[in-house]
Amino acid sequence: MIWLFLSKYLKVLTIAPCDAAEPWQLGSQDAARLGIKDSWGGWSITGETVSNPGRAGRYGSLFPNGEVTCMSEEDLCLLRSSLKAPSPYLKAAGLFPSFDILALYSRLHPEYTFYSVLEQFVEKAKLSSNYFLSDCEDIMNAAAVIEDLPLGLQERYIFCISPVDIKDNISAQGLIQFAEAYAKKGRVHLQEIFTPETLRIPKTHNALIELESIHKVLDLYVWLGFHFEESFPDREVASSQKALCG
Structure with missing residues (x-):
């Protein structure tokens, strides 16, 4: 697998051989998710130059070692340095x-959710000043969506x-479904929420997005x-189904 820097501004794409008999295919990487692209638009050079090449290889996969290059030869010196x-x-x-710590704070304020x-x-x-x-935000949003469920503090955490x-x-x-099932029965079986028929080869962009969400x-x-x-006993089944998504 190869990471390709399209320019010194670090727009990244991934190239990976899907099959030895087929030509190499090009797939894009969401650079905004990696913090490379500012939310208000425009590009900025960041320390991601070092961390992104590490994604070229996949430990334990068919491609454990990776390489990184640039679209423009003039950018290679910058990449090497x-x-x-x-x-x-x-x-x-x-x-x-x-x-x-949160449990202690909660005991001091028992009226708080x-x-x-x-x-x-x-x-x-x-x-x-050494820490921040x-x-x-995501943890608080998760807390909000399961706030009404009868869960213990540690379970909720x-x-x-x-x-x-x-x-x-x-x-x-x-x-929400996992938390609801856990709160009601204390045991969550995968087939109650997910069936293998849900996994289909995506033929449209929306279908691909849905498959990623299922993963x-x-x-x-x-x-x-x-x-x-003990409460989520189908972990191995979920792992095998997850592999099919990939």
């Missing part, structure tokens, strides 16, 4: 409260820190299965 450059000095590190605990903690937390509070793409409707709905839901189930082993 960037890869040899030392990592920038970190001026501050991000922190996020552990469950024990978990969402309010997060909101108030973020608002009132004081840190030294990590962005917890685990659901909220799960790798759910809360901005993806299908992924967010998956979180996120399956990934979420696998993650929850590691944290609630």
Whole structure:
């Protein structure tokens, strides 16, 4: 697998051979997701030059080693120097409260919902200049969508820190369904929410987006299965179905 820098402004594409008998195919990478493109438009050079080539190889796959290049030969010198450059000095590190800290804060304010605990903690937390509070917008949004479910504080915390793409409707709905089933029965079987017939080879752009969302839901189930082993017993099934999505 090869990472291709289209220019020194780091618009990235991936090239990977799908089959030895077929020509190489070109697939795009969402650079905005990697923080390469500013949300208001325009391009900026960032430290992603070093981290992106690491994505060229896939550990444990058919392509464990990767290569990186540029569309324009004139940009290769910049790329080489960037890869040899030392990592920038970190001026501050991000922190996020552990469950024990939030549980203690919750005991001090028993009238607060978990969402309010997060909101108030973020608002009132004081840190030294060496640290900053990590962005917890997605965690707070997850807390909001499952706020009315009868869950214990630690269970709620685990659901909220799960790798759910809360901005993806299908992924967010998956979180809600998993949390609802867990709250009602304490056990969540994959077939109650997902059937293999859902997996079809995408023939349109929208179908591909939907398949990606299904992959996120399956990934979420696998993650929850590691944290609630007895309550999410179909982890291996979800893993195999997730592999089909890929």
